Amino acid sequence: MDDLETKRLTLHLMSPAEVADIVAGEPGANARWSPGYPSDGDKAGARRYLSTCETVGDPRPFGSFEISRRENGQVIGGMGFHGVPDEHGQVTIGYGLAPEARGMGYASEALRALLEFARSQGVASVKADANLDNIASHRVMTAAGMRLVGVDDQLHHYLVDWTDKDDA
Template sequence: MIPRASGTEVPSVATARLLLHPLSVAEAERIVARAPLAGDPWAEEYPQDGDVRGCGGFLRGVFERGDPGVFRAYEVRLIESGLAVGGIGFHGPPDEVGVVTVGYGLVPGVRGRGYASEALRALLEIARVAGVAGVKGDADLDNPASHRVMEAAGMRCVAENDGLRHFYVGF
């Protein structure tokens, strides 16, 4: 049985237009199953495959290590409507040198509005306040939109290999 991480100890984080909602185990399980409850305000095409994979990783981490605190999966919601339009989060707790890895994705209908960079800046602040040494992320070489997201959030390209561009920001 998976320990129940409520997410209630971890507050939601508001930006100018978004709310990063820390997912509970039950919410992540619904996303993996693509089974919203009545009243779950999900945008069309949510969850995407990346959201399902991210929530699966979060659930495995909870099973293996327990509740990750702030180093969890978050649902990205529009403040104005409450609509869930994507996900963002950490791939796990900081590694042995204090670095965390992030991932994110939004439904096609809201891309190109700066939401991903806004959400990533908020996630980077969560990491900084939590005391990590740095944050890394990567994107396929043929995904310049994701490169721009990380650059706009303050991350810089540090390497390219195996079809990926790697980004990093230290604190």
């Protein structure tokens, strides 16, 4: 699969070996990581991906993506699926950016690209969540076209559903 590209970003679908570098906290030979990347959240997502590879096989193209700036190739974050679509065609996604890359619209830009990719792969809906106090992430998901569908004592839950006429 080719990388996904936006105006300012490249989303690179990583191999299991590249994901293992994130767990280890060691950039591969060609990686240029931004300060603050990978975060603990990136490492947790990488461990989940590797566990999936071990138990059910490599889920690519529903795997982990590195987000880098096209202008200089610096990796500024990660984004990915929590696995293959379920029996209803739904996937869950997560993302994060290095602190120095936040507040510039990169997360919304990358999320829009990943949502478009998911839809092109026949996914029916995508869900994500964010902590109650993570207002920036709430804005990212809304800006990317997701809608708030629920709130519990810890999280705001978002969804984009292409089976709904309003989102088609």
